[in-house]
Amino acid sequence: MSKETVSDLMKFMLPFPDSVKAATLWLREFVWDLYPETNELIYDNYNAVALGWSPTDKAGDVFCSIAVYSSYVNFGFNRGTDFPDPQKILTGNGTLYRYLTVKDRDDFPEQYIKQLLQLAYENSLSRLKPIKKAVKGETIVKSISPVKRRPV
Numbered sequence: 529m530s531k532e533t534v535s536d537l538m539k540f541m542l543p544f545p546d547s548v549k550a551a552t553l554w555l556r557e558f559v560w561d562l563y564p565e566t567n568e569l570i571y572d573n574y575n576a577v578a579l580g581w582s583p584t585d586k587a588g589d590v591f592c593s594i595a596v597y598s599s600y601v602n603f604g605f606n607r608g609t610d611f612p613d614p615q616k617i618l619t620g621n622g623t624l625y626r627y628l629t630v631k632d633r634d635d636f637p638e639q640y641i642k643q644l645l646q647l648a649y650e651n652s653l654s655r656l657k658p659i660k661k662a663v664k665g666e667t668i669v670k671s672i673s674p675v676k677r678r679p680v
Contacts, residue, residue, distance in 0.1 A: 540572040591652035602627040611647040
């Protein structure tokens with residue numbers, strides 16, 4: 529699968545309202561357009577759908593993610609604590625993950641996020657271990673939870 533293959537993702541997002549689907553798809557295009565050589569990893573979890581971008585096919589190498597919830601979307605950085613956020617727009621109290629809640633495209637600080645994405649991507653590359661066969665530009669469904677969310 530690749531960026532253009534969205535049938536599984538659309539199936540996973542059926543329970544979500546149109547506004548959440550639209551935000552997710554726009555953010556997905558945003559990342560794919562900037563990092564077409566990376567891989568999209570999709571997790572259909574019981575409480576959210578998660579999409580992550582990785583230079584490999586491994587979740588531990590993900591540099592950014594989209595977490596889709598019933599009324600909003602979080603755009604996050606897997607190791608967001610590893611690089612500066614001068615505007616202090618990212619939230620999160622964990623030891624690694626930082627995110628921005630996105631409810632409306634007009635409120636998304638696109639240029640600033642592009643800068644953070646570059647830092648996150650470089651950080652991810654610097655942490656990579658040698659790979660025998662690189663997978664590039666693919667959409668990979670990593671897990672599908674047997675327990676599903678209720679339709680909206």
